[in-house]
Amino acid sequence: MKKTMTHTALIALPLALVLTGCGQPSNVSFKQDVLPIISKHCVECHLPGGAGHEASGFLVESHASLMKGTKFGPVIVPGDSLSSSLYRLVAGEVDASIRMPHGKDPLSQQEIAMIETWITQGAQNN
Ligand code: HEC
Numbered sequence: 723m724k725k726t727m728t729h730t731a732l733i734a735l736p737l738a739l740v741l742t743g744c745g746q747p748s749n750v751s752f753k754q755d756v757l758p759i760i761s762k763h764c765v766e767c768h769l770p771g772g773a774g775h776e777a778s779g780f781l782v783e784s785h786a787s788l789m790k791g792t793k794f795g796p797v798i799v800p801g802d803s804l805s806s807s808l809y810r811l812v813a814g815e816v817d818a819s820i821r822m823p824h825g826k827d828p829l830s831q832q833e834i835a836m837i838e839t840w841i842t843q844g845a846q847n848n
Contacts, residue, residue, distance in 0.1 A: 750840040752785060752848050759833045760788070763812075763823045774824065785847040800845040803838045812837060 750756065760782050767774035768782040775781055779793030788808075791797040797808040804810070811822040813834050821828065829837075840846075 747836055747839050750836055750843055752840060752846060755836050756840045759829065759836060763826070763829060763833075767824065789845065798841060798845050801842060803841040806841050809834075809838055809841055 747755065764774075764782045766772065768780055769775060770781065770783075780791060780797065781787040789796065789798060797806060797811075799805040808822075810816055811820065812829050814821050814828055823829075828834075
């Protein structure tokens with residue numbers, strides 16, 4: 723019995739390290755990790771005068787404007803990525819016609835994971 727448990731621990735520990743190492747980013751920074759993704763994929767349409775801003779009121783110029791959301795309300799629920807329409811739109815959990823960015827290549831799995839983790843960790847302005 724004792725022998726089996728030691729074995730499990732020896733296998734489980736490196737596995738856990740590998741999973742945290744290349745799966746979910748461990749500590750996400752808004753300024754260093756999230757903002758560059760938004761700048762790359764969203765500013766084109768979600769700055770003042772852009773098509774996405776005109777249509778939805780959603781601005782990506784600052785942490786405050788991201789948290790404010792659209793003219794209908796927030797698109798980020800801190801701590802709950804699945805309830806956050808921003809996450810669902812970029813993760814492709816919606817119909818392709820409304821996925822973000824509109825009509826462009828989707829975000830990479832890594833970028834999507836970064837946004838997911840940032841929201842799960844409280845969508846902080848860090
Ligand atoms: C090519 C232009 C374009 C790009 C790039 C773009 N959007 Fe949009 N976005 C739109 C348009 C147009 C709308 C309004 C129509 C709609 O909701 O589909 C919109 C609406 C939205 C909404 C509001 C949806 C709702 O439920 O009302 C969110 C949130 C959003 N975009 C997030 C993003 C994010 C995050 C990115 C970057 C990953 C992004 N968009 C990139 C054009 C764009």
